[in-house]
Amino acid sequence: MRPTTIPEVQSAVREYPRVLPRGGGSKPALSTPAEGVTPLDLSAIAGMVEYEPGEFTFTALAGTRLADVTQQLDQHGQYLPFDPLLVERGATLGGTVAAGVSGPGRYRYGGVRDFLLGVRFVNDEGQVVRGGGKVVKNAAGFDIPKLMVGSLGRLGALVELSFKVFPRPEAYVSLRLNCARLDEALQALVRLYTSQLDIDALELEPTASGAELWVRLGGLADALPARLDRLRALLGGGEPVEGSDEATIWRNICELAWGPAGWSVIKVPLTPRRIAALEHSLTGVQARRRYSGGGQVAWIASPESLPTLDALLNEQGLSGLVVWGPPGQSRLGIRVGESFERRVKAALDPAGRFVEA
Numbered sequence: 001m002r003p004t005t006i007p008e009v010q011s012a013v014r015e016y017p018r019v020l021p022r023g024g025g026s027k028p029a030l031s032t033p034a035e036g037v038t039p040l041d042l043s044a045i046a047g048m049v050e051y052e053p054g055e056f057t058f059t060a061l062a063g064t065r066l067a068d069v070t071q072q073l074d075q076h077g078q079y080l081p082f083d084p085l086l087v088e089r090g091a092t093l094g095g096t097v098a099a100g101v102s103g104p105g106r107y108r109y110g111g112v113r114d115f116l117l118g119v120r121f122v123n124d125e126g127q128v129v130r131g132g133g134k135v136v137k138n139a140a141g142f143d144i145p146k147l148m149v150g151s152l153g154r155l156g157a158l159v160e161l162s163f164k165v166f167p168r169p170e171a172y173v174s175l176r177l178n179c180a181r182l183d184e185a186l187q188a189l190v191r192l193y194t195s196q197l198d199i200d201a202l203e204l205e206p207t208a209s210g211a212e213l214w215v216r217l218g219g220l221a222d223a224l225p226a227r228l229d230r231l232r233a234l235l236g237g238g239e240p241v242e243g244s245d246e247a248t249i250w251r252n253i254c255e256l257a258w259g260p261a262g263w264s265v266i267k268v269p270l271t272p273r274r275i276a277a278l279e280h281s282l283t284g285v286q287a288r289r290r291y292s293g294g295g296q297v298a299w300i301a302s303p304e305s306l307p308t309l310d311a312l313l314n315e316q317g318l319s320g321l322v323v324w325g326p327p328g329q330s331r332l333g334i335r336v337g338e339s340f341e342r343r344v345k346a347a348l349d350p351a352g353r354f355v356e357a
Helices: 006-015 066-074 093-099 144-148 182-193 221-235 243-254 272-281 306-316 338-348
Strands: 019-022 038-041 048-052 057-061 116-122 128-132 157-164 171-179 201-207 210-219 239-241 264-269 288-292 297-302 319-324 331-333
Touching (some): 048 066, 093 157, 116 144, 128 144, 171 243, 182 201, 182 221, 182 272, 210 221, 210 243, 264 306, 272 288, 272 306, 306 331
Antiparallel strands (some): 057 157, 116 157, 171 210, 171 239, 201 210, 264 319, 288 297, 319 331
């Protein structure tokens, strides 16, 4: 089903007993339906509904591609600071919210949930329901927009979303620090995490010879050299990266381009304290890893089978979301908050019409 209007979405939901909402298909492990499930392609429910640059807010239909949103925001020097993922691969606003994925900018500014103001969605009875609003200051009540973040389409079909935006920094500069050992990189990460420096993004990447730290600064061009000097003084060195090379590095991170073709890519929430244990558990497992958001999220790319990775995460007491990979098992490891999840599902979709991949 590929509806082109919201009433058509409502009709499709009423007609089919089990549906899986999907957007641009940039995260195939989350958008490939199981047998007997009707895919509800919302990519044609697209377009900017309202944009107020002076209010730093916009409302758009859920199938709107992030590339189109980014282009319109750029014209007014604005952007979504959580650095949406997979923009060039056709990711949509609705798919980004439903998957609950954010990019490197979440380190300083917060994730997609911190910029989502309101939603409209079609419920299991085919009714359009609104949660939240279109302005930053909002009325109190049940926070439906936050529940939709990471819901994987299980609570309803998103059709419209409202976001707040920020002014885009005038310029960026990044610092790359090579560390001979992982524990050395983790110590540097903690120093950065607890410092008073304004850091836009902080990433750690294990390598064959140790680990690399990537630190990004954004702001006024004239102020960046002094800020970079303070950063290098704190870390005791590092190689500055600017211009097109700097932009390419962060683009590749946001597009998950560091993950080899055909490998599964899994998002794993954790804390910096748990990085060393996870790295140890991956010894002997073919995998590439990145630790984003100052070590709050692990991204694991691996050709290993999903049951193998599921068992590994279970042993570590971690949960994982399969973004790229074979269909049939979108979540790995432990299920955090499963009891609460069941209660919300029963309240918003008692008929069980919406299913995840």
